[in-house]
Amino acid sequence: MLSLSVARRLSAGARASRSLQGARTSGGGNASITTASRSSYIRRPLATAITPLLRTQIPSLFYSTERILALRTGIKKGEPLPKTVYDPSRETENCGVGLVASLKSVASRKVVEDADEMLIRMSHRGGVGCCPASGDGAGMLFGMPDAFMRLKAKESLGVADLPPKGEYAVGNVFFPPENPDVLNDCKAILERLSKQRGLKVLGWRVVPVDNSMLGQDPLDSEPDTEQFFIANTGPKKRSPRDFERELFRVRKMAEEEAASILGPESGFYINSLSSQTITYKGQLTPEQVSQYYLDISDPSFTSHMSLVHSRFSTNTFPSWERAQPIRMM
Numbered sequence: 337m338l339s340l341s342v343a344r345r346l347s348a349g350a351r352a353s354r355s356l357q358g359a360r361t362s363g364g365g366n367a368s369i370t371t372a373s374r375s376s377y378i379r380r381p382l383a384t385a386i387t388p389l390l391r392t393q394i395p396s397l398f399y400s401t402e403r404i405l406a407l408r409t410g411i412k413k414g415e416p417l418p419k420t421v422y423d424p425s426r427e428t429e430n431c432g433v434g435l436v437a438s439l440k441s442v443a444s445r446k447v448v449e450d451a452d453e454m455l456i457r458m459s460h461r462g463g464v465g466c467c468p469a470s471g472d473g474a475g476m477l478f479g480m481p482d483a484f485m486r487l488k489a490k491e492s493l494g495v496a497d498l499p500p501k502g503e504y505a506v507g508n509v510f511f512p513p514e515n516p517d518v519l520n521d522c523k524a525i526l527e528r529l530s531k532q533r534g535l536k537v538l539g540w541r542v543v544p545v546d547n548s549m550l551g552q553d554p555l556d557s558e559p560d561t562e563q564f565f566i567a568n569t570g571p572k573k574r575s576p577r578d579f580e581r582e583l584f585r586v587r588k589m590a591e592e593e594a595a596s597i598l599g600p601e602s603g604f605y606i607n608s609l610s611s612q613t614i615t616y617k618g619q620l621t622p623e624q625v626s627q628y629y630l631d632i633s634d635p636s637f638t639s640h641m642s643l644v645h646s647r648f649s650t651n652t653f654p655s656w657e658r659a660q661p662i663r664m665m
Contacts, residue, residue, distance in 0.1 A: 431648050432461025437641035443479065444638055451476055451642030452632065455622045462622055462646035470551030473647035474625050475617025475660025476632065477608070478639040480506065487636060489565060493539040502576050504567045505583050505611040508543065510559035510656060512603030519560060521597070522604045526564060526590045533582045534572030538565035544630040554619040559603055559656055568611070576611070583609050605657040610664055617660035622646045 406413070434454040436447055455474060464471050482501045489495040498504050509526070511519040527537045543561040550558065566586075568579045587609045594604045608615035616629045622644075626632040645660040 432458035432644075432646040434458060434644045435641070436644075441640045443481065443483070443640045445635060447639055447642060448478070448632065448637060451478075451644050452626045455625060455644035455646060458644070458646040459622045462648055464621060467551040467553065469549060469621070469624075470553040470654075471619060471621030471624065471647075472654040473617065473656075473659025474620045474622045475607075475615060475645050476625055477613055477615045477643040477645075477660065477662055477665065479641045480610075480612055480614055481637050481639050484631070484634065484637045485565075488541055488563075489538065492541040493565060495538055495565070498538075498565075499567050499569060502611050503569070503579075504538070504565065505579070505609060506614055507564040507566075507583075507587070507609030508607040508615060509562055509564055510603060510605040510607065511562065512598075513557075513559055515603075518598065518602075518604070522590075522594055525593050526586065526606075529586045529589050529593075530566055533586055534574075535582060535586070536567040536569045538567055540564060545628050546630060547628065549624055549627055550620070553654070554656070557603075557619065557656060559605070564609065566609075579611055583611065601655070601657070607657075607660075608663045613664055615660060615663060617645075617656075619654050619656045619659060 434451070436451040436454060438444065438447055455476060462472055462474060480501065485504075485506055486498050489498050509522075511522055523540065530537050541563040543563055545561065547555060547558060566583070568574060574582060587606045591604070591606060594602065598604060607617055616625065616632060618625070618628060620628055631637055643662060643665060645662060647654070647659050
């Protein structure tokens with residue numbers, strides 16, 4: 337927006353233009369000459385008013401990248417400018433996020449172990465309560481560990497052979513602790529919605545955990561965690577993209593229906609539901625994630641990539657569902 341002085345000078349130019357126009361037309365004479373003279377005299381006062389503004393005030397309203405860097409970093413004119421706005425003194429701000437991936441999309445145990453080490457090394461980016469064993473939250477998103485899921489589906493569900501990779505989905509689901517009635521009701525909601533969308537429900541698997549290292553706060557609200565297996569089979573078999581869309585719809589509708597019955601933050605929460613990725617998370621410290629979820633420490637658990645997250649709770653209290661907010665990528 338132009339400054340007040342700029343507006344005044346433009347207004348003065350416009351008034352001068354109108355007065356000159358009136359002087360020319362009131363003097364009589366040839367109409368064509370009057371028209372031409374009016375045209376030339378209308379432009380001159382405006383140009384006279386705007387030209388110095390273009391040279392002085394208006395350029396100051398726009399900053400170059402170098403000027404913005406100088407303003408943000410406080411570096412004076414003539415001093416060397418940094419290539420980025422990164423400042424090492426701000427290293428402790430916000431949560432920590434990291435990604436480990438195989439450039440060839442080859443699943444391996446090393447990717448899982450490197451992701452776990454990366455998460456642990458970001459402990460300084462996360463927060464803890466007065467008890468060091470009560471973390472603000474941490475989690476790991478993995479590319480679907482296909483070989484591991486096939487093994488567990490056979491052991492826990494009796495499914496001899498899962499559909500090809502990408503044709504089935506596994507979701508990690510939180511349920512309110514020590515409440516079997518609510519657990520069964522929430523399962524029924526998920527199963528019903530999945531069948532309504534034309535998906536085949538394969539079954540449930542209890543996720544093995546070890547909570548011996550948790551502090552009192554996460555123990556008090558520790559949910560029951562189970563895995564939901566769904567297949568993209570049957571008369572309504574969809575493309576991989578449409579399959580993901582249906583899984584998204586199932587998750588959203590299930591969460592909304594459960595919230596309408598149980599209320600918000602009831603303890604029912606779907607960490608992820610996808611054919612491509614799966615998320616393990618909780619109100620944990622970065623060191624506790626792979627210790628708590630025994631799946632991650634299983635040698636057969638492999639993946640081609642992992643995105644890790646260490647949470648620093650700012651304007652909300654820590655909770656199991658607020659950890660690792662990334663469900664897909």
